[in-house]
Amino acid sequence: MKKSTTAPVVPKQVIIPFILLTSLFALWGFANAVTDPMVQAFKKVLELSNSQAAWVQMAFYGGYFCMALPAALFMRKYSYKVGILIGLGLYAAGALVFYPAAMTEQFWFFCLGLYVLTFGLAFLETAANPYALSMGPKETATQRLNLAQAFNPVGLILGLFVAQQYVLKKLQSDDIADFSALDEVSKTLIKTTDLMVIRDPYVILGLVILGVLILFSVSKMPHSKGEDVHGKIGDTFGKLFKNKAYSQGVLAQIFYVGAQIMCWTYIYQYAEGIGMNSVTAGYYQMAAFILFTVGRAFGTYLLRFIHASKLLMLFAFFAIGCTLGVVLINNVVGLYCLVGVSFFMSLMFPTIYGIALGKLSEDESKIGSAGLVMAIVGGALMPKLQGMIIDIGGYAVDDVSIIGISEINLSFLLPVLCFAFIAIYGRKNMN
Numbered sequence: 001m002k003k004s005t006t007a008p009v010v011p012k013q014v015i016i017p018f019i020l021l022t023s024l025f026a027l028w029g030f031a032n033a034v035t036d037p038m039v040q041a042f043k044k045v046l047e048l049s050n051s052q053a054a055w056v057q058m059a060f061y062g063g064y065f066c067m068a069l070p071a072a073l074f075m076r077k078y079s080y081k082v083g084i085l086i087g088l089g090l091y092a093a094g095a096l097v098f099y100p101a102a103m104t105e106q107f108w109f110f111c112l113g114l115y116v117l118t119f120g121l122a123f124l125e126t127a128a129n130p131y132a133l134s135m136g137p138k139e140t141a142t143q144r145l146n147l148a149q150a151f152n153p154v155g156l157i158l159g160l161f162v163a164q165q166y167v168l169k170k171l172q173s174d175d176i177a178d179f180s181a182l183d184e185v186s187k188t189l190i191k192t193t194d195l196m197v198i199r200d201p202y203v204i205l206g207l208v209i210l211g212v213l214i215l216f217s218v219s220k221m222p223h224s225k226g227e228d229v230h231g232k233i234g235d236t237f238g239k240l241f242k243n244k245a246y247s248q249g250v251l252a253q254i255f256y257v258g259a260q261i262m263c264w265t266y267i268y269q270y271a272e273g274i275g276m277n278s279v280t281a282g283y284y285q286m287a288a289f290i291l292f293t294v295g296r297a298f299g300t301y302l303l304r305f306i307h308a309s310k311l312l313m314l315f316a317f318f319a320i321g322c323t324l325g326v327v328l329i330n331n332v333v334g335l336y337c338l339v340g341v342s343f344f345m346s347l348m349f350p351t352i353y354g355i356a357l358g359k360l361s362e363d364e365s366k367i368g369s370a371g372l373v374m375a376i377v378g379g380a381l382m383p384k385l386q387g388m389i390i391d392i393g394g395y396a397v398d399d400v401s402i403i404g405i406s407e408i409n410l411s412f413l414l415p416v417l418c419f420a421f422i423a424i425y426g427r428k429n430m431n
Contacts, residue, residue: 009140009147017221018135022151024084024128027212028121029155030162031091033289034201035060035114036261037163039383040268040278044173045194046107049395050269054387057261059111061380063118064125064373071126072370080127081221087123088213090116095206102199105191113202122373129353130369135222142308142354146300149350153293160289162201164282170197174278236367240360245429246368249356252425253375256348258382259418263323263341264288265383266411269390270338273397273408274331284335288342295346303351312351313426319344319419326412327405334409341415348422355429382418386411 010018035056043053075083094117101109132148133141168174172190176182182190240246264285271281302311322344325337353372357365389411393399397408 008136009143011136014135014222017219018132018148020216020219020221021128021132021135022148023212024124025148025150025152026155026158027091027209028124029152030159030205031117031121031155033156033159034163034167034205035159036265036285037160037168037268037278037282038198039265041167041171041174041194041198042107042110044171044278045191045198048107049387050390050397051384051387054265054384055107055111056114057265057383058380059114060118061257061261061376061378063115064122065377065380067119067122068126068370068373068376069367071123071373072367074123075127076366079221080131081216083123083127084216085213087120087127088209088216090120090123092120092206092209092213094118094120095202095209098199098202098206102195105195110198122376125373125376126366126369129350129372130357130365133354133357133365141358142351143300143303145350145354146296146303146347150293150296150300153289153296153346156289156292157286160282160286164279164286166201167197168278168282170194236364239364240368240371243360245359246356246371248425248428249352250371250375252352252422253349253356253372254378255418255421256345256352256378257376258378259319259323259415259422260345260349261379261383262386262412262415263338263345266386266390266408267335267338269397269408270326270335270412273406274335276335284339288339291339292342292346295343299347299351307430308351308355309426309429311347311426312355313423313430315344315347316419316423316426320416320423323412323416323419327409327416330406330409338412352422352425355425378418382414386414389414 039053039056042048042056043050071083071087074086094113094115097113097116098110101113128148129145132145136144171194173194176190267285267288268278268281271278271284299311299315319341322337322341326334326341328334329337356372357368360368390397390408392402392407398406400407402410
């Protein structure tokens with residue numbers, strides 16, 4: 001146990017800028033949540049395998065990896081606010097690409113839109129996370145980031161609601177038992193209609209983001225301390241590489257994001273394996289996001305009394321237990337376990353972030369933040385690997401059993417391994 005701190009989490013003089021900053025956490029949460037169900041949607045509409053449909057996540061999270069470091073180098077020279085404005089512009093542009101993509105009906109065009117969109121998210125996350133850490137006393141930095149990140153699930157819930165009510169429920173291809181058996185004329189008509197259904201939320205989102213961009217451009221944001229102090233970039237990389245809390249934190253973040261996206265994306269495939277449709281599965285994902293929100297609030301409170309690393313380790317152990325339930329139970333109880341994982345994942349991203357950057361200078365944090373945002377590439381690589389496991393026996397989710405366990409259940413051993421690494425990381429940084 002650690003003593004409850006009396007230092008303010010958010011100083012009074014920066015409350016308004018902090019509230020404005022936290023809106024960004026909800027905005028990228030919305031993008032994450034509205035995109036996860038698209039893996040299943042594109043699989044149905046375009047008749048893709050699980051592995052092929054996973055290119056949605058490859059494009060979405062691959063954009064983070066490619067743009068995070070350029071974003072950090074840019075903000076090292078300029079301000080966080082400028083980085084946020086560029087991020088919002090790219091976010092809006094990527095979302096609006098869905099309009100011409102739906103006209104061409106090409107899967108790669110939709111993936112391109114997601115790729116550009118996440119260029120913007122990379123700018124936003126590279127700026128917003130260390131910016132939140134810097135808006136107050138250092139001893140409450142991890143609490144402050146957890147508080148800001150608490151608004152991320154609000155965006156997640158809203159994004160999932162939009163995906164479920166305005167996309168999944170309206171997809172005609174999901175209502176047909178054997179869509180591939182239809183004649184070409186019928187399939188073409190349904191595909192055109194369904195791709196427009198997928199298009200609309202992104203186009204509306206793009207217009208909303210343009211409005212947020214205007215709001216940020218006219219708002220006065222505080223400068224972070226030490227913003228104009230820069231050392232040689234090579235020296236900064238060297239210091240980061242030698243800092244074990246940071247370098248191992250990047251690996252922990254890769255495994256966390258990979259586990260999170262696997263548990264959220266393949267909730268639909270798990271539900272399919274027990275005979276549940278995508279719309280009903282969406283309600284379970286909504287429950288997962290609500291638990292994620294509650295867990296984030298509860299975890300932020302516990303951080304006042306328990307060391308961040310110890311709490312991270314404990315939550316990782318509970319996540320391992322829930323995920324093993326997903327592997328070993330092949331009915332609705334296993335689905336409950338999959339939903340329950342979200343409560344224990346809630347604390348992980350901001351806590352790993354805070355531990356990794358906790359002892360870095362302001363200049364090191366800007367570059368270090370890029371490495372942690374690049375770690376989001378775990379969300380591109382691991383769902384692809386899980387999709388390949390699910391496709392071992394064919395395009396269905398339960399074609400074969402291995403040692404008596406269905407391929408979809410067995411694939412969740414990947415998140416188990418991820419949480420195990422996170423538990424070890426928490427244990428190593430408890431001192």
